[in-house]
Amino acid sequence: MTVTAVRKAPQRLTLTVEAEFDASVERIWQLWADPRKLERWWGPPTYPATFTKHDLAPGGRIEYHMTGPAGDQPHGYWDVLEVEPPRRILLRGGIANADGTPNTDTPISTIRVGIEEIARGRTRMSIENVFPSTEAMEQVLAMGTEEGQSQAVSQIDAILAEETSSARSRGEPL
C-alpha cells in the first residue's frame, strides 16, 4: 500500500492524501507533466481521460475529457496557478463545456500537489483537494469517476505486486 496518510476536514471540505513511491522525484513529476502519462492514471479504465491541452506553466490551461462506456464525454479544465518543477503545482478548475470553455455555472475546486524526496529513490507526493461546496464534490464524482474503480484497484494491485517482486528479485531498480 503506497498511500501513507489521508486527512479529511469536512468543516473545510478538504481532503489530503499522501503517498510514497519507489521512484525519483523526476519520475513522479512526469506523471503530472507528461499528458500522455497523466491520462493513463487520471480516469478509471471504464472512463479514460484524454488531455487535449496541457500547458503546465503559470497562467496556463489544461483541458481534458473523459469517455464513458456509453460514449458520454464529460469535459473538465484546470487553470495552472503555480508551478515549480519538479516539486509543486497549484491547479484550480472544474467542469467544462464541450468546447473546453469553463462551465461558469458549476463550482470550482483546487488541487495542490507537493513532491519531495524522502530518501534516495523514494519520493513522497501529497495532494490537497479543496472543494468550494458539497455540490462541487458531487459533480466531480459524477464525472464517471466511481465506476470501475474497485475493479481497477484490485487489478492494479495484482500487477504491481507481481512486477515489484520480480524486479526486486532480479535486483533491478524500480
Place this chain on the structure above:
Amino acid sequence: MVVIVQIAKADFDPVFAALADHTRRDIVRRAISAEEGVLELASHYPMSFAAVQKHVAVLERAGLITKQRIGRRKVVRTNPEALLVARRLLDQYEELWRARIDRMNELIAETAGAIDTVETKESKR
C-alpha cells in the same frame, strides 16, 4: 490552505464561505456538544461579544448551526447533517485518489520495466 481560500473565495457558496474563517470553524467544533450559549462561546475568543455574535449569525445563515432553547437557556448547536454530507463525499474522494495513486504505481512499475529492458539490451551489446 490560506492561499487557496483567498484564491477561490469569490466562488464559495455560503456554507464554505462561512467555514473559511478560523473562529467560525472553531465555533462549529465547540457547538457540536450544544452546551454553550453565545455568551459562553464568546469567552473562548480574544474578541468582543459583538464580533462573536456576528460570526454566529454568519454560521446560522449558512445553516451550519442553530440556536436551541433548553429551559431558560439558548444554546448553539451544530447542524451535523451538513458536515455528514461533506464527510461522505470526502470518503468517496479518498477512494478516487487511492485508485489514481494505484494507477500511478502501475505506470511507474511499467516505465521502470521499459528502462530495465533498454538497459538489458544495451548491456548485451
